Amino acid sequence: MRKSPSTHLGQQLRGSGDFAAWYDSGIYLVRDGPAHLVLSVEHRGAPAPPPLRIRLASEGPPHLVIDSSAVPSASSAGEPGSLCDAVLERLRPNRRPLSTVELRDLLKVRKASLLDALSELRASRLVKRTDQGWVLAAPLQLSLDE
Secondary structure, rough: OOOOOOOOOOHOOOOOOOHHOOEEEEEEEEEEHHHHEEEEEEEEEOOOOOEEEEEEEOOOEEEEEEEEHHOOOOOOOOOHHHHHHHHHHHHHOOOOOHHHHHHHHHHOOOOOHHHHHHHHHHHOOOOOOOOOOOOOOOOOOOOOOO
């Protein structure tokens, strides 16, 4: 698979576009961190089911386990969902705002992909844009009396 994201995983196959035109159904496993994989399915003539996050369990005989607590959002692996997580991870430890250029350099992604992710995060009110750059939106403050 190539690194640049695409709406359909079949369009991310390296080499000829003939591969994507050849099959009627495709099943893809894409790494999502050190221990998880995302299983995605594409069908030519039917809507695809939502992707599943899975991991290999080693207790007992090795087997696959569906990680139901962290099923990816509608944006599948390689698209803004995982990039949104990476953006949030970069903004958390910083005490100062980060510019779009700084974020792009840290994450090593295309500017268009980063802008899509930032737009999604802004719409979800997880980040906000200041004159100096991007910051996490203020978390809710709870008092200890509640």
